[in-house]
Amino acid sequence: xxxxxxxxRHLAEMLEAERFSTPEDAVRGQPFGPKNHDAVTLTLDxxxxxxxxxxxxxxxxxxxxxxxxxxxxxxxxxxxxxxxxRRPEMQCGIFFVGIPALKVAGKGWVLSDETDQRITVPTCxxxxxxxxxxxxxxxxxxxxxxxxxxxxxxxxxxxxxxEKWLMADVGKFVRGLSQGAA
Numbered sequence: 140x141x142x143x144x145x146x147x148r149h150l151a152e153m154l155e156a157e158r159f160s161t162p163e164d165a166v167r168g169q170p171f172g173p174k175n176h177d178a179v180t181l182t183l184d185x186x187x188x189x190x191x192x193x194x195x196x197x198x199x200x201x202x203x204x205x206x207x208x209x210x211x212x213x214x215x216x217x218x219x220x221x222x223x224x225r226r227p228e229m230q231c232g233i234f235f236v237g238i239p240a241l242k243v244a245g246k247g248w249v250l251s252d253e254t255d256q257r258i259t260v261p262t263c264x265x266x267x268x269x270x271x272x273x274x275x276x277x278x279x280x281x282x283x284x285x286x287x288x289x290x291x292x293x294x295x296x297x298x299x300x301x302e303k304w305l306m307a308d309v310g311k312f313v314r315g316l317s318q319g320a321a
Contacts, residue, residue, distance in 0.1 A: 165274035198231035206237025
């Protein structure tokens with residue numbers, strides 16, 4: 140698996156030190172992720188094997204760098220589905236205090252101002268403006284289809300919040316999927 144904790148610390152320091160005009164500008168070129176795309180490919184192969192053996196799974200969920208990994212898996216699975224002319228099994232993504240997806244073919248981030256790649260299934264984004272990595276959450280949000288996004292904001296920084304109202308909102312998103320409303 141990917142070891143990204145040092146990269147996250149560096150990214151947080153950089154984002155605190157500077158103000159950027161867009162979330163994409165804030166994360167662009169940050170030293171994060173694997174040294175080469177082989178680690179991303181190996182991770183995707185590993186997850187794909189789990190999906191094939193234990194699936195189907197209807198969505199992905201992740202927090203922090205796990206949200207970036209989940210978004211990477213989701214983008215990859217959507218591309219494979221569309222390429223093969225079938226409806227994607229993955230129908231949603233839930234991202235807590237996330238960071239953007241990683242490019243599968245190369246180093247770097249999937250950023251909305253550099254690619255047409257989008258997560259085209261409903262997504263739920265839970266993050267805080269008090270998070271030093273909030274620009275990463277916003278860059279992840281920006282690669283998701285606008286009319287299928289649900290944003291839930293909290294005040295607790297770079298944490299997975301546990302407030303009842305917030306979890307109720309996440310539950311409402313999930314229930315909306317099963318009712319076709321998300």
